[in-house]
Amino acid sequence: MSRTLIAVTLAALAGAGCASQGQFLDNKQAMAVQTATSRGQFEMNCPTATGTVLSREVVQPAFQGPVVGGFQRAEFTVGVAGCGKRTTFVVICPDEGDGCYAAGPGRFFRE
Numbered sequence: 001m002s003r004t005l006i007a008v009t010l011a012a013l014a015g016a017g018c019a020s021q022g023q024f025l026d027n028k029q030a031m032a033v034q035t036a037t038s039r040g041q042f043e044m045n046c047p048t049a050t051g052t053v054l055s056r057e058v059v060q061p062a063f064q065g066p067v068v069g070g071f072q073r074a075e076f077t078v079g080v081a082g083c084g085k086r087t088t089f090v091v092i093c094p095d096e097g098d099g100c101y102a103a104g105p106g107r108f109f110r111e
Contacts, residue, residue, distance in 0.1 A: 021058045025074050028093040028100065029053060032076040035100040036089040040080030049082030071095045078102075 037051035054077040061070025074093040079086060093100035 024058060024072075024095065025056050028074040029056065029076065032056075032074065032091040032093055032100045033078055036076070036078035036080055036091050036102050039089060039102045040087060041082070044080070044083060044085045044087065046083035046085060049080050049085075051078045051080045053077070054079050054088065071097075074100075076100075 033051040033053060037049060040051065041047050041049045056074065056076045059073050059075050061072060072095045076091045077088055078091055079088050089102040089104065091100050091102050
């Protein structure tokens with residue numbers, strides 16, 4: 001009987017974690033799109049450019065432990081298009097921060 005209780009508890013915690021991650025992403029999404037759109041408008045010299053979320057995920061810290069830790073962060077890939085041009089930005093929004101930053105066009109390479 002205790003195994004059943006543990007299994008039910010773990011399932012409930014997993015479901016609660018998913019809901020909170022979804023809420024975390026929802027709360028950061030508008031700021032991420034604005035960050036990418038502003039950078040895209042500047043870099044493309046196109047004040048009418050708009051941003052669209054292509055993907056989003058919660059990324060856990062690379063190291064976690066009693067001495068070393070980090071912040072989970074929302075990572076968005078945002079496509080920005082306008083004036084006949086388009087580019088993508090990876091936008092990072094730390095959990096403990098008030099802002100986001102556009103890490104650059106593309107995923108992990110230079111254009």
